[in-house]
Amino acid sequence: MSAHAYKKKNPVWDWLTTVDHKKIGILYLASGAFFFLLGGLEAILLRVQLLYPEFDFVGAETFNQLLTMHGTTMIFLAAMPLIFGFMNAIVPLQIGARDVAFPFVNSLGFWLFTAGGILLNLGWFLGGAPDAGWTGYAPLSTTSPGNGVDFYVLGLQISGIGTLIGGINFLVTIINMRAPGMTFMRMPLFTWSSFITSGLILFAFPALTIGLALLMFDRLFGSQFFAAEAGGNPIIYEHLFWIFGHPEVYILVLPAFGMFSEIIATFARKRLFGYSAMVFATALIGFLGFMVWVHHMFTVGLGPIANSIFAVATMLIAVPTGVKIFNWLFTMWGGKVSFPTANLFAVGFIPSFVLGGMTGVMLSVPPADYQYHDSYFVVAHFHYVIVGGVVFGLFAGMYYWWPKIFGTVLNEFLGKLHFWLFFIGFHLTFFPMHFLGLMGMPRRVYTYLSGQSLDEANFAATMGAFLMGLATIIMVWNIIQTSVKGKKAGNDPWDGRTLEWAIASPAPEYNFAQTPLVRGLDAWWLEKRAGNKAMVAAEPLDDIHMPDSSILPLVLSLGLFIAALAAIYSNWIIAIGGLVITAAAMILRSVIDYHGYHIHKEDLPAEGREGK
Amino acid sequence: MKSNETMTKLPANPERATLDGKNKFLGFWFFLGGETVLFASLFGVYLGLRNATNGGVSANELFELPLVFIATMLLLTSSLTSVFATMALKTNHFKRMIGWFVVTGLLGLAFLGLEIYEFNHYVHEYGHTIKSSAWGSAFYTLVGTHGAHVFVGISWITILIIRNLRRGMDLYTAPKFYLFALYWHFIDVVWIFIFTVVYLMGKVG
Numbered sequence: 001m002s003a004h005a006y007k008k009k010n011p012v013w014d015w016l017t018t019v020d021h022k023k024i025g026i027l028y029l030a031s032g033a034f035f036f037l038l039g040g041l042e043a044i045l046l047r048v049q050l051l052y053p054e055f056d057f058v059g060a061e062t063f064n065q066l067l068t069m070h071g072t073t074m075i076f077l078a079a080m081p082l083i084f085g086f087m088n089a090i091v092p093l094q095i096g097a098r099d100v101a102f103p104f105v106n107s108l109g110f111w112l113f114t115a116g117g118i119l120l121n122l123g124w125f126l127g128g129a130p131d132a133g134w135t136g137y138a139p140l141s142t143t144s145p146g147n148g149v150d151f152y153v154l155g156l157q158i159s160g161i162g163t164l165i166g167g168i169n170f171l172v173t174i175i176n177m178r179a180p181g182m183t184f185m186r187m188p189l190f191t192w193s194s195f196i197t198s199g200l201i202l203f204a205f206p207a208l209t210i211g212l213a214l215l216m217f218d219r220l221f222g223s224q225f226f227a228a229e230a231g232g233n234p235i236i237y238e239h240l241f242w243i244f245g246h247p248e249v250y251i252l253v254l255p256a257f258g259m260f261s262e263i264i265a266t267f268a269r270k271r272l273f274g275y276s277a278m279v280f281a282t283a284l285i286g287f288l289g290f291m292v293w294v295h296h297m298f299t300v301g302l303g304p305i306a307n308s309i310f311a312v313a314t315m316l317i318a319v320p321t322g323v324k325i326f327n328w329l330f331t332m333w334g335g336k337v338s339f340p341t342a343n344l345f346a347v348g349f350i351p352s353f354v355l356g357g358m359t360g361v362m363l364s365v366p367p368a369d370y371q372y373h374d375s376y377f378v379v380a381h382f383h384y385v386i387v388g389g390v391v392f393g394l395f396a397g398m399y400y401w402w403p404k405i406f407g408t409v410l411n412e413f414l415g416k417l418h419f420w421l422f423f424i425g426f427h428l429t430f431f432p433m434h435f436l437g438l439m440g441m442p443r444r445v446y447t448y449l450s451g452q453s454l455d456e457a458n459f460a461a462t463m464g465a466f467l468m469g470l471a472t473i474i475m476v477w478n479i480i481q482t483s484v485k486g487k488k489a490g491n492d493p494w495d496g497r498t499l500e501w502a503i504a505s506p507a508p509e510y511n512f513a514q515t516p517l518v519r520g521l522d523a524w525w526l527e528k529r530a531g532n533k534a535m536v537a538a539e540p541l542d543d544i545h546m547p548d549s550s551i552l553p554l555v556l557s558l559g560l561f562i563a564a565l566a567a568i569y570s571n572w573i574i575a576i577g578g579l580v581i582t583a584a585a586m587i588l589r590s591v592i593d594y595h596g597y598h599i600h601k602e603d604l605p606a607e608g609r610e611g612k
Numbered sequence: 613m614k615s616n617e618t619m620t621k622l623p624a625n626p627e628r629a630t631l632d633g634k635n636k637f638l639g640f641w642f643f644l645g646g647e648t649v650l651f652a653s654l655f656g657v658y659l660g661l662r663n664a665t666n667g668g669v670s671a672n673e674l675f676e677l678p679l680v681f682i683a684t685m686l687l688l689t690s691s692l693t694s695v696f697a698t699m700a701l702k703t704n705h706f707k708r709m710i711g712w713f714v715v716t717g718l719l720g721l722a723f724l725g726l727e728i729y730e731f732n733h734y735v736h737e738y739g740h741t742i743k744s745s746a747w748g749s750a751f752y753t754l755v756g757t758h759g760a761h762v763f764v765g766i767s768w769i770t771i772l773i774i775r776n777l778r779r780g781m782d783l784y785t786a787p788k789f790y791l792f793a794l795y796w797h798f799i800d801v802v803w804i805f806i807f808t809v810v811y812l813m814g815k816v817g
Contacts (some may be wrong), residue, residue, distance in 0.1 A: 032717075106814040164646060172639040176631070202642055206650035214753070215658065223742045223749035224666070225657065231664025232746035236657055243653070591775045593784065 010572065012381035017549040019103035020509055024110050025088030031114055032081035038075035038121070040472055041246050042066045047465035050458050053450035060131050063446035064131040064149065071134030071153065076159060077117040079386070082394050083255045084109075084166055087194045088407045091170065093500035093507055096179025096516045096523075096535075099326035101280040102165075103547040104589070109166030111557035116159025116502045117554050119564055123151035134443060135241055138234040139227035141217045147568050153216045154564035158557070160212070167201030170194055180501075181518030181536040183280070188522075189272060190496045192279050193258030196286040203290070204247035211240035212292035220401075220567060235300060239310070242293035250289040251384065254282055256393025257324060260346045263400050264328050267343040268335030271522060281320035281327075287319045298369045307366040314364035321357060325350060340494075341415030345396035347426060348423050356384030374444075374610070377437025383430045394477075403493045408486030408505040414478040416473050425467025484551065497525040500533045510544045512602050543598040550594070573609070614688045622704045622781065627790035629783050636787045644798050651658045651802050654757060655809060657753055662814070663675055669738045670816030680811045684803065687762075691800040692721035698793045706781040709789065716771045716796065720762050727759050751810065761799050768789030768792055 006110040016088055018024060046066050058066065094102055100106050123129035130152035132141035141149045164350060172194045173186070187195075215237065217223040224230035226237050265272040274280060294310035328350060339347070359381040363369050372378055395418075402410050436457050441448060448454050492501040501522045503512060516535035520526045563578025623629045628637050662671065699713035731752070734740040742752045769792050778783050 102639060105639075124715070168642045168646070171642050172635050174637050176638060203649050206646050207653045209650060210653035214749075217742070217749065217753065221742060223753070224664075224744075224746040225661070225749050225753075227746065230746055231666045232749070233660055233662065233664070236660050240653055240657075325734050355734045587771055590771055590788075595784075 001201065016554055017107075017551045018548050019107045019549050021088045021092055021100045021103065021106060021508070022405070022507060024106055025085045025090075028081045028085030028088060028113075029405075031117065032078050032085055032482040033119060035073050035077035036082065036470070037476070037490070038583040039070050039078050040071065040469065041549060042070040042132075042470050043131075044465050047069060047462040049446060050448070051462045052459070053439055053455055055447060058173070058446075061131070064444075065123075065129040067131045068133050068152070069124075069442055072120065072130065072156070074386075075118065075252070075433065076156060077392070079112075079252050079390050080159075080163060081113055081117075083109075083197070083252065083390075084113075084163070086190075086259070086394075086397050086401065089172055089291075089365045090401055090500055091194050092173065092177070093404070093503065093511060094178060094188045094498050095174060095182050096499050096512060096518060097173065097440060098515070099177070099178040100169055101176055103167045104550060104553065104594070105165050107550070108553035108556060109169065111553045112162030112165075112560070113159045114171055115164075115557040115561040116155045118155075119158060119561055120151055120155030120512050121506060122155075122565070123148050126151075133585070135245070136215065136601065137238075137241075137289075138215065138218070138237040140230070141215060142226050142245070147216075148276050150568040153219065154568060157209065157212045157422065158560050158564060160208055162557075163201055163611045164209075167198040167205070170198040172600075172601050176197075179512075181519055182499075182523070183518075185276065186521045186523065189261035189275075189278055189282075190498075193254040193261075193282050196282050197254045198433055199288060200247045200248060200286050202253045204244045204251065205238050208244035208248075211237055211244065214240070220570070235275050235297075235548045236570065238297055238300065239293070240457060242296045243290075246293040246296065247286075247289045249385070253389045253393075254286065256353045256397075257282065258389045258399040259393045259400070260328060260349060261331075263342050263346040263396050263485035265522075266335050266496055267340065267398075268332045269347075269495070270331055270335040271497075272327070273330035274323070275521060277323055281323045284320040285317060288313060288320070292317065295364055295369070297388050299373045305364075311364050311366050314480055315361060318357060318361050323352060325357075330497070341419055342396045342418065342494075343511065344398035344419045345392045348419065349392040349396070352384060352388030352392065352423075352426070352568070354380060356388050357547075359384065370435060371436060372443055376433040376441045377436035379443050380430050380433035380437060383433070386432070387426055395419075400494065402482070403489030403502075403505050404500050405506060406483070406518050407489055408482050409489045410482050410486070411478050414474055414481070418475045418478065420473065420598070421467050421471035425464045425471060429461045430464070430466030432460050436461075481568075492524075495528075497522040499535070500521050502527070508605075510599060510604075511547065513544070514540050514541055541601050541604070543603075544602050545596050545598055547596045548594045550589075552589050556589075557584050559583075561583060586601065615671070619674065622783065622786070625702060626781065626783055627701065627703065628785035628787070633783065633787040640794055646793065647798060651754075651757070653737055654750075654754045655740075658754045658809065661746045661750040662810075664746035668745050668748070669740050670690050671747075671810075674734060674738055674740060675811050675814050676729075677811065677815060678809045679726065679730060680807065681721050683730075686719050686723045686726070687800055687803050690716045690723070691797055693719065694793045694796045698790065699779070701789055703787060703795075704781060709781070710777065713769050713773060713789070713792075717766050717773075720766045720796075724759060724762050724766065727755070727762075731756075753805060753809065756804060758799065759803055761802070765792070765796055768795070777815075 015027065016021065045058055046063065049055060049063050051057070054108055088106065121129075124146065128146045128148045130136070130148040132144050132149050134151055134153070136149065141152075161454055168433045174191060178187070196377035208533045214223070215224045218225050218227065224232045226234040228234065261272055261278060291312055292314045294306060295314045298307050313431055324341045337343070344443070359377070363378065363381060399415055402408070436454060439453060448458070489505045491503065491505050494501070498515060499518070502516065516523070517538035519536070524535065559581030561578070562581065566572070566574035566578060624704060628634050676750055693712045694716045697709045700709035711770060740748050741750050772792060779785065
């Protein structure tokens with residue numbers, strides 16, 4: 001059936017039905033970038049509203065919606081898919097796999113995420129976006145008028161299911177699909193952190209699923225979970241949300257840590273310092289991440305014992321994180337360090353993230369937290385860890401892996417301009433917020449009064465936001481320019497260390513014509529030092545099995561989208577119709593045999609045949 | 613004679629003989645790990661709200677253990693029959709496997725019928741609904757989510773049996789049947805916790 005493989009496909013149909021992890025990665029990156037720009041625009045509107053005391057730009061009601069949607073969009077619709085984009089594009093290459101374990105499930109995860117993301121944003125056009133904060137605390141969320149919060153609940157529910165099955169796919173891929181010789185302790189750090197992040201997704205997201213489901217029942221079906229007047233308890237929602245929500249922070253930041261580990265080692269031209277310590281620190285952060293959720297709820301009044309236990313657990317996380325920081329510094333120590341844009345973001349991350357970590361330890365002390373709680377100090381803290389950690393990581397990863405994903409190199413001059421404007425803008429925005437918080441400015445409030453020494457810092461923060469906006473425009477210009485007339489990248493533009501740099505840029509659809517044999521940590525670097533031009537093959541050249549593409553993931557997601565939209569308007573007949581579409585797609589998937597097809601070895605391009 | 617033919621061809625543990633089968637096996641265990649957190653969250657909510665009766669009927673007045681006992685026996689027996697089916701799968705006795713899975717599905721259906729009767733009884737005789745109290749909300753959500761899982765399981769095995777009745781056992785279908793058996797055991801284990809936490813503790817706790 002090789003004719004099938006080379007049949008000219010309609011490109012739109014191809015992208016809608018693809019099960020190729022590299023294409024799904026690009027889809028994730030594209031939709032994540034769209035939502036990132038959207039969330040950034042919302043942030044700038046927020047900052048304009050806060051430019052002057054008692055300023056009237058968007059008003060209180062829109063401010064609440066912008067604030068909710070900025071947080072929700074950035075966490076769930078920008079950071080998550082961008083991380084999944086890199087995981088899809090890179091992890092199978094790093095472990096020497098031809099494919100992921102569940103190509104169909106992988107594609108379903110993407111389409112569910114997209115359906116949920118679109119649903120979440122439909123609120124803007126249908127009578128008001130969600131306005132109860134990204135945490136959606138009850139009873140504010142259960143009593144919020146209009147349909148805004150319904151979009152939040154159902155949109156997040158659908159995209160959350162997509163994330164969960166995506167996580168399972170990567171767990172199984174990394175355990176079962178590694179090339180011969182790629183033992184666990186030879187896996188690159190990005191693969192390790194993706195593995196641990198996938199585990200966190202698996203055990204954290206179901207708690208959110210339940211929290212959102214109960215919110216939905218309270219809002220749509222009149223149940224009483226969070227209604228104190230009928231014996232309900234709104235604190236239960238806070239627990240469920242943060243049992244998910246705190247691991248979520250590590251779900252986001254651990255892959256970024258993995259990217260930094262790769263990038264810093266590559267551009268120091270040294271092996272990563274303390275590889276095994278890095279692996280265990282990552283695992284320990286993931287483990288401890290489940291035992292600290294109450295530090296978001298210190299002021300709820302759970303009592304001194306509960307607060308103390310969770311305070312100590314929180315402080316403990318600083319230990320493995322500190323191990324990582326020192327390992328990155330020691331990796332650079334004595335190396336031949338160069339600073340292309342990717343490494344600028346990686347090195348710029350270290351002091352920025354350390355600042356966020358320090359304020360994190362400050363916040364973990366319950367008596368002090370009573371002062372900081374719900375103030376701009378907290379806003380400063382989590383933007384230092386999320387922007388300084390996750391966003392810097394995503395930018396670094398973008399400049400680093402762009403050649404492997406798209407086959408072109410991003411412009412370095414524009415890249416460095418992007419870095420410096422973003423770096424300065426970031427600190428100008430969020431550093432003054434520490435002091436705003438200490439002076440008592442509460443978060444999530446649409447304005448402030450003049451004459452309280454809050455004017456200058458707010459003005460500076462807004463200017464910083466404009467700088468970050470400008471930096472982002474330069475990044476977008478760089479991407480457009482590179483896509484139109486970018487410099488072609490070689491297979492290994494950075495003199496890389498890991499397996500993805502051993503194959504063509506962009507990678508062929510079968511990744512490796514012959515599965516490579518891995519002979520140590522930094523597998524590709526080892527072969528290059530041994531004078532080899534390619535990886536040693538672990539198998540003879542043979543026909544390559546490929547999975548069938550399918551439209552069913554899109555249909556299945558569309559069914560859920562229709563069902564959720566109809567449920568928001570209590571139109572139960574259409575809602576059941578949507579669920580029937582979803583069920584039918586699932587049944588079709590079960591009863592149709594998917595045996596895949598083969599690319600014959602004679603049809604492989606000559607340069608794809610390695611190690612002969 | 614199809615089943616005799618496949619008997620000689622299939623290896624031991626046919627559900628894990630291919631990479632695809634291995635992936636499904638591991639992936640499904642992970643999925644069940646996620647489901648465990650899902651039900652753990654619901655149990656936590658239930659424990660937090662089990663005395664929030666809002667002045668209405670209480671667990672002790674509501675539950676009748678004989679009914680719940682019969683339901684429990686039905687579901688436990690169905691777990692046993694799905695073990696018999698799995699044993700037939702491993703020894704490549706296709707018809708025997710189908711037979712035991714049919715029994716499993718029928719027992720599940722009987723369990724579901726009892727649960728529907730039970731819910732209907734509570735709503736109409738006692739006015740105990742999802743809206744009447746926070747405890748009612750927690751009860752119907754926890755037990756109902758389990759019931760929905762039973763329903764999904766019955767639909768799943770029905771489709772598998774219809775689809776594969778004529779084709780017999782091969783390395784492509786073996787993981788599908790095996791995963792259903794795993795799922796069914798999981799549902800059974802959840803029910804044991806529901807029986808203990810909801811019904812027994814409701815009566816004596």
